[in-house]
Amino acid sequence: MLLTPYPLECSELSVRIATSGCQSSRASLVRSLGLMLKMAVEPTPSQARGLQNVATPWCWTPGGTWSSVPPTWLVMYTIRDVDGEEMSYPLQLTCPLHQPWNPREIVCEENYMEVSAIKQVPPANHKGLEWMTPPPVWSEEGLREWRVVFRVPGDQQGSDGRPSMKEKTLPVEMAHLLGYHINTTETRVLLRCAYGSRLAYILQEKGIEVEVVSATILYKHHWTLLRVDASVACTTNKASMDGKHILWRFPKVLSTLVQPPFRDKGLTVGVEGRYLSDCVARQRGYDIQEQDGAVEIRIPFGAEGGYVKSQVVDGQYSQSYFIDLFYMHQWEDSQSAHTEYRSFRPLSIIHLPQTPILINKTNPSEGQFSVSLGLFPRDVSLSNITVGDQSLAEQLGVYLSQVPFPNGTHAYLLKTPFSHHLVSQKYLGQGYRRYSLAVTFTLTISPHSDLYHHPATVEAVLQDVVLPRVDGGCSDKGVRLQLHYGNMDTQWEVYVGGRRLDWELVELGDYALETRQDYFSMVIPLYGLGMAYEGLSLQGLVVTVKITLEDRETAIQEHTFTQRCVFLVKELLVCLPDSRMVVLVDTSRVSSAVNPRLTSLLDASCVPIETDGARALYSFSLDSCGTSTTLVEDHLVYTNEVRYRPKVPIDLKTLSSPYPQFSIPIGCIHPANGTRALTIYQPRALPAWPHSRASRSHHHHPGSQQHPFIRGRKRNGLPAGG
DSSP: OOOOOOEEEHHHHHHHHHTTOOOOSOOTTGGGSSTTOOOSSOOOHHHHHTTTTOOOOSOOBOOSOTTSSOOEEEEEEEEEOTTSOEEEEEEEEEOOOSSOOOSEEEEEOSSEEEEEEEOOOOOTTOOSOOOOOOOOTTSHHHHTTOEEEEEEEEEEEOTTSSEEEEEEEEEHHHHHHTTEEEEEOSSEEEEEEETTOTTOEEEEETTEEEEEEEEEEEEEETTEEEEEEOOEEEEOOOOEEETTEEEEEEESSOGGGOOSSOEEEEEEEEETTEEOOHHHHHHTTOEEEEETTEEEEEEETTOBTBEEEEEEETTEEEEEEEEEEEEEEEEEOSSOSOEEEEEEEEEEEEEEEOOOEEEEOOOGGGTEEEEEEEEEOTTEEEEEEEETTEEOGGGGTOEEEEEEOTTSOEEEEEEEETTSTTSEEEEEETTEEEEEEEEEEEEEETTTTEEEEEEEEEEEEEOOOOOOEEEEEEETTEEEEEEEOTTOGGGEEEEETTEEOBHHHHHHTTOEEEEOSSEEEEEEETTOTTEEEEEEETTEEEEEEEEEEEETTTOOEEEEEEEEEEEOOSOEEEEETTTEEEEEEEOTTSSSOOOGGGEEOSSTTOOOSEEOSSEEEEEEETTSTTOEEEEETTEEEEEEEEEEOOOOOGGGTTSOOOSOOOEEEEEEEEESSSOOOOEEEOSSOOOOOEEEEEOOOOOOOOOOOSSTTOBSOOOSOOOBOO
């Protein structure tokens, strides 16, 4: 679609193009819209990117000269939208020259190099010749007789170690065919060519590769032969990484462009078409130094002035950094009164692996994790987080926010309370514990929605552990224990009399459980598993239950508790592992009174060690007191008797005894081979009741989990507590 041409100032052109929505990385076309167009205003970064799809000018008309009427160009530019459709617009450009041309200007662009030099004109007071008006300078007739002398390295070595130069003289038409664009105005001569042209050559300057086109343009002005040095040289080296900086080096003096004596007039650096002052360069971290005849420019990776693109390469987050850099160097030498050398160079570092910075801002006293991950450019966004094995953690009580920074980057802040069920804990001893949070950040890279997963684990140590507390007592049903949870109930293993507390022990031992808010109680019945026998006397059966809390990971005992109870019993037989038998017999159950002091075992010398009005207590070795031993299959059966042996007067011994016949068989069974265990036999079901109690204990803190100390799986219904 063609529009009516309308006049437009250069700055207005830049604005209009900048708002066109196109994308690009260079502004070379603006700098070369006409063969001798010198724009007074360099394009901004957005303007430069707006020129990617601008077509080469198809019509240009110089109007006047630079020193009088500003030149005017009719320019067509084309915009291509995302669907590939193109729209063309004509623009009439009027660009006044705010500064005069320098005698020689050299431009090193991204894809071409160019030199523009002042044309020598014979003096106006030249005598003896009648000057004719020359043909139009932009016509073929004006260039027909021009010649270009190219100097290229020969096969011989010169005295300086470099190849000697040989010359090739070509007409302008032939130079055009070789890719050298040569043109002229009334006052200037221009040569432009692409890199790698046929007559270019490479040399090393201060260890830096430089591409050179060494040329002299010869032309006649009537009978006078004139020449213009049209040599141009541009560095072709790329940027490299020097630590965390991008490094670009170029020779301060290009020997092929300078004829001594050399007078430096200063060097200026710019970014994206704008010169930078020394102050701005320092603020951005740019470092410009001269080292051994070379200028070194160091730019921090990601610094202002360039832009960063994120990628994911083989699962690794990486960044590419692009910056459109140029520098201008001015000097004077014997060849040119003033040379302005401008080099426009897009520098890039591609796929530099970057590990996002994880900062643990956690203050343990606040009771929560505070973690930030960054820094990311605008093309990175957080799409998900996974805590433990659960995603979408923000719905699980995890706070997440984005933190922007002035340089356009951002980070993500994650906050999670220590009490969160996905935060793991480990007891370290001395009341300290370590909280650990395992989190995976899932980041999306635009525009292709590539995913990057960044796992991280953060830890915090806090002295806040309250150990579980155990207390107990004696009840008419057995030994009653209360296990208070503390605040790290999942850290401990509980052992009852050396047996690990699990559901199997609870069921086999017939334990009765009762749950409360901050503890649960457990009743171990008399003679139940986990109960230890201490002794038997006329005062009762002495038993103890020892509770041990052990760190599950280190197996270190952190806390022990022992409950001792004495239960009154009338009759009891205890088989001890050390091959002893302890028996308490009740003589009151016979119809006639039996004095327990007058009882004995089969061996009459084995008498009670303790008696009262109704009971007798015996304690003896299984290989004594008339005990008999019988092998039954793989067990040894030990038997004896408690007999009543009253003192009968001599004169009554021959008569039938008036005293009752009293005999109680007793015995123990042990394996013939193997370990012997404690066995307690109660002749008849007699209730047990507390006689005395004692306890030791520590610490207290409420908990809420149901039976957190019991391991394993519950198999059957359990009895209620009493």
